[in-house]
Amino acid sequence: MSGDARPGRFEGRIAMVTGAGSGMGAAVAGQLAADGVRAVVLADVNREAVAAVAERLPAGRAVALDVADAAEVDGAVEDVLREYGRLDILVHAAGVDDPQVKQWIADALVAGRPPGVTDRLTDAAWRRMMRVNLDGTFHVLRAGVRAMRPAGAGVIVVIGSSSAFDTPAGYPHYAASKAGVHALSQAVAKEAIASGIRVNVVAPGPTRTGMAARTPEALRAGFADPRVRGYATPEEIADIALFLASDAAANLVGAVLLANGGRFTA
Known part of the structure; x- marks a missing residue:
């Protein structure tokens, strides 16, 4: 539990977290459990990893979920509604990077040439990125809005990236x-607020996750700038996500x- 977690902040609420098998998603799920949720459904494409995280949380339940599959997303959210009757908080942390391209960039950096x-x-690399990161976000947002609109309330928090602003070469x-x-999230936010649903985004910079661990050393060294903070912890990003989810x-x-x-800054 982070230093900013406040037991009871989400007392009795039903939550779901995608990408909860590791990193920021796992940290969000852990803090939700510490903050009093009645239940938190942890979803991840890695069945074993998410089950291991859920086992540590008294309010946790794990489901295998590929967010790129619209039917799987719809089914998982419908299961939450059938079991608990509502969905109050949805945090979407699932996403992918491209380790091969990261290596190409690192090799070019070491050689002193453009990437x-x-x-x-x-085409396959492009579609994989869009299928999981962008299509997956659409699937999760759509399912979340469908679940929350009849209740006239709910919160959705999406994990984005500062790379959307500095667009790394x-x-x-x-x-x-x-x-x-x-x-996408901002457009949905402007629509969904009329139904009492709040949608917001956290855009992390370098964070100590599995993706960061797969980043070549030459690139990680580039983030070691003494003029700024070092890599964030997943718990620090989770703190921001749960602030957005809170009243x-x-x-x-x-x-x-x-x-x-x-x-x-942006």
Whole structure:
């Protein structure tokens, strides 16, 4: 539990977290449990990983879920409604990166040349990124709004990325997917608030997750700037996500909170 968790803040509420098998999603699920939710459904494409996280949480229940599959997302949310009668909080943390392209960028950095990624980027790599990051976000937002609209209340928090703003050279498909995530979430936020549903986004910078662990050392070293904060912990990003999910953020709708440790402002 983080230092900012307040037991009882979400007392009795029903929550669901995608990408909960590791990193920021797991941290969000843990803090929701510590903050008094009645139940938190942890969803992840990695069945074993998410089951292990859920076992540590008294209010946790694990489900295997590929957010790129619309039917799976709809079914998982419908299962929550059947079991608990409502869905109050939905945090969407699922997403993918591209380790191969990261290696290309790192190799170019070490060699002192431009990354030269775009002309080598395959259709399959582009579609994978869009299918999981952007299509997956649409599937989750749509299912969440469908679940929450009849109740006239609910909160959805989406994990985006600061890469949507600084658009790293050589990483066009990731930057584009996350920029789409932000715009999609903001458009849905403007619509859904009329039904009492708040949608907001956290846009992390470098964070100590499994994705970061797969980042080549040459790129990780580039983030070690003494003028800014180091890598965030998943718990620090979870704190921001749960602030947005809390009643304290009641007037925040369609916000994109940049959480990059001071690397740049937008």
